[in-house]
Amino acid sequence: MSYKKDFPIFKNNRKMVYLDSAATSQKPQVVIDAVNDFFSKYNSNVHRGIYTLSEKAEELYEGTRKKVAGLINAGGASEIIFTGNATEAINLAAFGYFKKFLKKDDIVVLSEMEHHSNVVPWLMLKKSLGIKIYYLPVNEDYRLDHLRLMEQKINFSKVKLISLTHASNVLGTVNPLEEIIPSLKKECTNAKILIDAAQSIPHIPVNVKKMNCDFLAFSSHKMFGPSGVGVLYARQELLEMTDPLFYGGHMIANVDKEKARFLPAPAKFEAGTGKLEGVAGLGAAIDYLNTRDIKVIQKYEHGLTKYTLSRLPKIKNVQLYGSRNFLNRLPVFSFNIGAIHPHDVSEILNRHGVCVRAGHHCAQVLMDACQTAGTVRASLSIYNTKDDVDKLITSIEDVKNVFRLTD
Amino acid sequence: MEDPLYREIILEHWQNPQNYGSVKNPSFDLSDNNPSCGDKIRITGKIKNGKLIDVRFTCQGCAVSKASASILTGQVKGMLITEIIKLKEEDILKNLGVEITPARYNCALLCLRTFQNGLK
Numbered sequence: 001m002s003y004k005k006d007f008p009i010f011k012n013n014r015k016m017v018y019l020d021s022a023a024t025s026q027k028p029q030v031v032i033d034a035v036n037d038f039f040s041k042y043n044s045n046v047h048r049g050i051y052t053l054s055e056k057a058e059e060l061y062e063g064t065r066k067k068v069a070g071l072i073n074a075g076g077a078s079e080i081i082f083t084g085n086a087t088e089a090i091n092l093a094a095f096g097y098f099k100k101f102l103k104k105d106d107i108v109v110l111s112e113m114e115h116h117s118n119v120v121p122w123l124m125l126k127k128s129l130g131i132k133i134y135y136l137p138v139n140e141d142y143r144l145d146h147l148r149l150m151e152q153k154i155n156f157s158k159v160k161l162i163s164l165t166h167a168s169n170v171l172g173t174v175n176p177l178e179e180i181i182p183s184l185k186k187e188c189t190n191a192k193i194l195i196d197a198a199q200s201i202p203h204i205p206v207n208v209k210k211m212n213c214d215f216l217a218f219s220s221h222k223m224f225g226p227s228g229v230g231v232l233y234a235r236q237e238l239l240e241m242t243d244p245l246f247y248g249g250h251m252i253a254n255v256d257k258e259k260a261r262f263l264p265a266p267a268k269f270e271a272g273t274g275k276l277e278g279v280a281g282l283g284a285a286i287d288y289l290n291t292r293d294i295k296v297i298q299k300y301e302h303g304l305t306k307y308t309l310s311r312l313p314k315i316k317n318v319q320l321y322g323s324r325n326f327l328n329r330l331p332v333f334s335f336n337i338g339a340i341h342p343h344d345v346s347e348i349l350n351r352h353g354v355c356v357r358a359g360h361h362c363a364q365v366l367m368d369a370c371q372t373a374g375t376v377r378a379s380l381s382i383y384n385t386k387d388d389v390d391k392l393i394t395s396i397e398d399v400k401n402v403f404r405l406t407d
Numbered sequence: 408m409e410d411p412l413y414r415e416i417i418l419e420h421w422q423n424p425q426n427y428g429s430v431k432n433p434s435f436d437l438s439d440n441n442p443s444c445g446d447k448i449r450i451t452g453k454i455k456n457g458k459l460i461d462v463r464f465t466c467q468g469c470a471v472s473k474a475s476a477s478i479l480t481g482q483v484k485g486m487l488i489t490e491i492i493k494l495k496e497e498d499i500l501k502n503l504g505v506e507i508t509p510a511r512y513n514c515a516l517l518c519l520r521t522f523q524n525g526l527k
Contacts, residue, residue, distance in 0.1 A: 341469035343444055343514065347412065359444050373445055373467050402413045403470075404422075 003292070003300075003382040008032065010383065015353045017388045022169045022332050022379030023357055024221045025202055027281075034284035035226055038277040045273055047250060061276060064283035065266070071286050072197075072216060073207045074233050081232040081239070081269045082279060086198040087117040089217035089232035090163075092269060093194055094121035097215075097234070097242040098161060104130035107159045109184070109191070111136040111144055111175075112369045113168040116362040118196045122163065136164070138369055141323045142171045146180045150187060159188035166200035166211075170361045170377065171322040172305075172332035174204060177211045185212075192238075198222055202381065203301060203330050205294050214238055220278060225285035229278040232269075239265035246271040297382050304380050305331045308389050312378075315396055316407045321370050331380035334361070337396060338405050342376045345399050349376075352395040413470065414505050420474035425481050428463045437525035441513050446472050448521055450480070457487050464518065471511050475503055476518035488526055494519060 004010050006028040009018070018026060038060065044051075046058040065077040074080060083089045102108070108122050112135045125131050134152065139145040144164075162184055167174045181193055194215040197206045202223040208216050215234045221227035234242065244251060244262065248271040253261040262268045289297075305326040312333055313320040321334040337345055342358035349356055359374045360367045367373060378392055400407075433451035440447045446468035453461040462484055464476045479499060483491050499519050500507050507515050 341446075343446075343469040343511075344413070344471070347511070348410070351410075364445075373447075402410050402418075404418065 002385075004385065006030075006288075007383050017352075017354045017384075017391045019378040019380060019384065019388065019392060020355050020357050021202075021381035021384075022199060022222070022330075022361075022377065024227065025224050025381055026383060027226070028224055028285075028288050030288050031224055031226065031281045031284045035277045035281040038280040042280075043276075046276060047267075057276060060280045060283060061274070064279045064286070067283050067286040068231055068233075071206070071289070072201075072233060073209050075236060078265055079233055079236055079239065081234070081266045082274055083230040083232055083269075084228060084275070085221070085230035086196065086217045086219040087230070089230045090117050090194070090196065091121050092232050092242070092245055093215045093217070093234065094125060096245055096269070097238060098192075099125060099129070100241070100243065102129050102131050102160055105132060105158060107132045107134055107154060109134050109136060109149060109159055109162040109164075109188070111146075111164050112138045113144065113171060113173065113363065113366050114163075114165055115169055115196065115198070116364070117198075118163055118165060118194075119365060132158075134159075135365065138171070138173075138366070141325070142168075142173055142321065143323060143328075144173070144175050144180065146184060149184060156187040157190055159191045161194060162188060162191045163194040163196070165196040165198075166206065167203070167330050167332075168322075168363075168366070169199045169332065169379075170334045170363045170366055170375065172330040172334075172379075173323060174200065174328040174330060176328055177213075181212055199330065199332075202289070202297075203294075204298055208233055220282040220285065223285055224288055226275075226278040226281035228275045229282050236265070239269075242269070244269050244271065248272055292382070300382060301331050301380070302326055304384060304386070304389065305329055307386050308333055308378075308380070311389065311393050312396075315393065317400065317405050318396065321372070321375055331384070332377065333379070334375040334377045336372065336375055337399055338403070340399065340403050340405070342374045344403070345376045345396075348399045348402055349392070349395045352391065352398065354378075354392055354395045356392075411506050412508075412511075416478075416504050417470055417474040420477040421470040424464075424473055424477040426463045426477065426484070427465065429465060430461050430463050435525060437521050439517065439521040439524065441468070441472070441517050443513060444469070446514065446517060448472070448476060448517055450476075450518070450521055450525070454488060457489065459483055459486055459488060459491065466518075468517065469514050471503075471507070471514040472517045475499065475515045478502060479518045479522075483522070492523055492526060494523070 007026045044054040046061045069077045193213040195213045197218040220229035251271045317338040346358040430451040434454040438449045448466040450464045
C-alpha cells in the first residue's frame with residue numbers, strides 16, 4: 001500500500017523527506033478538495049440560514065461533528081465541541097470545568113511525558129487555587145511507571161483528576177490506558193480522567209468508552225485535517241456543568257438588557273462563527289482515515305517503527321530517547337548525536353532534504369527527566385517509507401562527518 | 408565539498424571555545440536564553456575604569472551560538488563598555504566569516520544581545 005500518492009505535497013517537493021508529522025501532518029488531496037469545495041461550492045454561515053446554501057454548509061459542519069463522535073465512539077454528537085486546537089480544548093476543560101470544582105490541596109495527576117498543553121493549564125490552577133500536581137514518572141524503557149503513584153503517601157481521595165497523554169510526542173511511547181486508568185481508579189475513586197489524544201489519533205484507534213475517560217482532546221491538523229480546528233470530547237453531564245470560556249454570538253438561547261441564557265452543549269461552547277472550512281476538511285480527514293482503516297495504518301506503521309529501531313539506535317554516537325520495543329510505540333524517534341546540538345543536526349539534515357524538529361518539543365518536564373536540553377525528533381506517518389528512514393540514516397552519517405565524529 | 412555554515416572557524420571554536428568558564432569576583436554576571444530553542448548563555452566579566460579587562464562565558468547551545476560567543480568574547484576583551492554597547496549586529500554576523508541564514512540570526516547574536524541588554 002502506498003499512501004504517499006494521496007498527498008500532493010510530495011509531488012511538489014519530490015526530494016523532500018518529511019519527518020515532522022508529530023508537529024503537523026501533511027494533507028491528502030481529499031482534505032484539500034473539501035476545504036476548496038467549501039469555499040467554491042458551499043460558502044455561507046452555518047446555523048439560522050434559511051436558505052439552501054446555508055443548509056448545505058450546516059450539513060457539512062454538523063455532519064463532521066457526527067463523524068468525530070463516530071471516530072472516537074462518543075455517546076453522541078452533542079458531546080463533541082469544536083475548538084481552535086487541542087491546547088484550547090484542554091484549556092476549556094481546565095478553566096470551564098475543573099476551575100469550578102477543584103479546591104486547595106486537591107491533587108491533579110499528570111505524567112512527566114506531557115506536552116506543555118497538558119501541563120501549563122494545571123500549573124495556572126496550581127497558582128490560583130493551590131492545587132497540588134503529581135507527575136507519574138517515566139521508567140528506564142521510557143514507559144510510564146504509573147504504579148509509583150500508589151507508593152506515595154498522599155490522600156488518594158484528594159486526587160480529582162488524572163490527565164494523561166495517550167502517546168508521547170517525544171518518546172513515541174503509547175500509554176496502555178485500558179490498563180493504566182482502571183488500575184489508578186482503584187485508589188483514586190474521585191478522579192476524573194482527561195486524555196490528550198493529539199498524537200495518537202492519526203496512528204491508533206481512540207475509543208473513549210474503552211479508555212473510560214471523561215474528557216478527551218485532539219487537533220485536526222495532526223490527523224491529516226486542516227489547522228485551526230480542535231476537539232474537546234466530554235461526557236454529556238460534565239458538559240452541562242462546564243462554563244463557556246467565550247460569550248457572544250451563536251451560543252445564545254435568549255438575551256435581554258439584564259441577562260443571557262445559553263443554548264445547551266455543544267453550542268454553549270462555540271461562541272462566534274467557527275472555522276467552517278476547517279471543520280469541512282476535518283470531516284474529509286476522518287473519511288480518509290476510515291477508508292484507509294486505522295488497523296491497516298497501525299500495521300503499516302509498526303513495520304516502519306520496527307525498521308527504524310533496527311537501524312537508528314545502532315549508529316555509533318546516536319542516543320535514542322524512547323523504547324526499542326516497537327509494541328505500544330508510535331513511529332516517533334527522539335535522539336541526539338554525540339554532543340552535537342539538535343539545531344546543528346537538523347540544519348545539516350535539511351541540506352539532504354530531511355525535515356526534522358529540534359529542541360524541547362514543548363515537553364520541558366520530560367527533557368529534565370531525560371537530563372537533556374533538547375533532542376532531534378524524526379516523526380513518521382503513513383506517507384513515509386523505509387527509503388525515508390534510509391535517507392535519515394545516511395544523512396546522520398553526514399552530520400557526523402561535518403562535525404568530525406569518528407566511529 | 409565544504410559545508411557553507413560549519414566551516415573550520417565555527418567547528419574550531421565549537422570544539423575549543425575561547426574564554427570558556429567564569430570570572431572570579433565578577434563585576435557583572437549576565438544570563439540569557441533564546442526562547443525559540445532554549446539555548447542558554449552566562450557571561451561573567453570584570454570592568455576597570457570603564458574597560459572590560461576580563462570576560463568568560465558558558466553556554467548550552469548550538470555550534471553557531473557557541474562559536475559566536477567564543478569569537479565575540481575574544482573581540483571585546485580590552486574594549487570600553489561604551490564601545491561594546493555600540494557594536495552592530497551586522498558586524499558580528501560578518502565577523503563569523505560564514506554565511507548565516509536568518510533562521511540562525513538568534514543563535515549568532517545571543518552573546519552580543521546578552522552583553523548589550525545587560526551592560527546598558
